[in-house]
Amino acid sequence: MQKLYSTLIIDDEPLARERLEKLLLCFPETIHIIGFAKNGSDAQQKIEALNPDLIFLDIEMPGLTGFQLIENLKIIPLIVFCTAHDEYALKAFETNSIDYLVKPLRVERLEKTIEKLKHFNTDNISQNILEVIKSLTEEKLETIMTSITVKKGDRLIFIKLKDVFYFEANNKYVTIFTNKDNYLSEKSLSQIESELPNYFVRVHRGYIVNINTVEEVQKYFNSRYIIKLGNNSKTNITSGRGYINQIKNWINV
Template sequence: MNNPYKTLIIDDEPPARLRLQKLLENFTETFQIIGFAEDGLDAKEKIATLEPDLIFLDIEMPELTGFEMLEQLTTIPIVIFCTAYDQYSLQAFETNSVDYLLKPVRLERLQQTVDKLKLFRTQDISQNVMQLLKELSTQKEEKPMTSLTVKKGEKLIFLKLDEIRLFKADERYVKVISKDDSYLIEDALSSLESKLPDNFLRVHRSTIINKNHVKDIQKYFNSRFIITLKNSKQSTVTSGRSYNEVIKSWIAS
C-alpha cells in the first residue's frame, strides 16, 4: 500500500489514546490518524463518516464493547485490538489474521504490527473478524470456574471462588482479595469476568466484586455507589458511572 492507512483510534481512556497517537507518529508512512472515538457508539458513527482503512480498537468500553460495535458494522476495516485479553484469546486473534497489542503498547511491538500489515489481504479482513467474533462467543458459553490458582511465595494455593471478595486490576496484573489476604495473578479482568459465576459483578472498569460478601452499599455522588465488603480490612469500592444501571438492577433483584 503506497498511501498510509487512514487510521481511527478507539479507546475510552484519554491517556491511552494520547499514548497510541504519539507511538503512531513514529510510523507516518504507515498510519495517517484521521480521528478518535471514546466509546462504541462514537466509534460506530466515526467509522461511518470517516471511512477509515484501519482502526485501533479497545474492547472494554461503555455504551458498546469493541466486539458489539464490530457486529453492528456493515463494512469492517482492518482491526488491531489494543486490549488486555488473556493468551487464549490472543492466539485466536493471531489465527484469524487480526493483530493485537497488549497495554501498555510498546514501540517495538508496534513495529511488528507494521510488518504484519504488509502481508495483509484487505479483502479478507471482514471475514476474518466475523470468524473471530464467533469463536469468542463460543468461548463465553464455557462453564464458569469454581476455584483459582494463586501464588504465594514459592507455593501454589488453590483458592475457592467463594473465599474471594473482589478482583481489582493492578497495572498488568489483577489483585485477588480474600477474607484475610491478597494475591497478584497474571490475568486480564475481562478474561476473568467471562469465566466467573453469576455471584460476581463488575462494578468498575477495574473492579469485580463477589456479591455474596457485600456488607453494605451507599449512594455516592455522580450516579455512583460506595460498596463495603466483608473482609478483615472492610474493603470499600467506588463504582464507575457506566455501571450504575447494572448495580441498581442487582439491588432491586
C-alpha cells in the same frame, strides 16, 4: 503508492491509548491517527462518524466488549486486536484478515502489523471477521474461570472466586479481599476484569465486586450508589459515576 490508513485507537485505559499512539507515530507513512475512543459505545459513534480505514481495538472493555462493538457495526473497518492476554489468539488472528497484539505492545511486533497492512487483501473482510468473532465467543463460553492465582513468596496460591468479595486497585497492585485473608496481585484491574466470570461487576475505576456477596445497594448522590457487602468487615463501596450503566444492568433498574 503506499496506502495511508486513517486510524482510530480504542482502549478503556488512558495509558494504553497514549502508548499505542506513541508507537504508531513511528509509522507516519502508513498510519494517520484520526481519533481515540475510551469504550465500546464511544467507539461505535466515532466509527460511524469518522469511517476509519483501520481500528486498534481492545477486546475486553467495560460495558461493550470489542467483539460486541464489531457485531453492532454496519461497516467493519480493518481491525488490529489489542489485549493483555493471549487467550483469544487462535490461528485465525495470524491470517491476513486481521492481526492480534498482546500487551505490552512493542514496536518490533508492531512493525510486522504495518508490513501486513502493506499487502492486505480486503476481500470478504467483514464476513471473515464476524466468523472469527463467533468462533472466539463460543470458545470463551466453554471455559469459565473458577479461581485466580497469586504469588506469595515462593508459593502459588489458588483463590476460589466464590470466596472473593471484591478487588481493589492500589498503586501498581490489586488487592483481593476474602474473609480469610487479603492477597496482592501484580495484574492490573483491567487484566483481572477481562478474566472474571459475569458475576463480577466493575463499579468504580478502582473496584470490582462479586455481586453474589452484595447485601444491599443504596442510591447515592451524583448518579452513584453505595454497595454494601456481606463480608466480616461489612465493607461499603461507593460506585463511580462512569459505571452507572453497568450497575443498572446488574440490578435491573
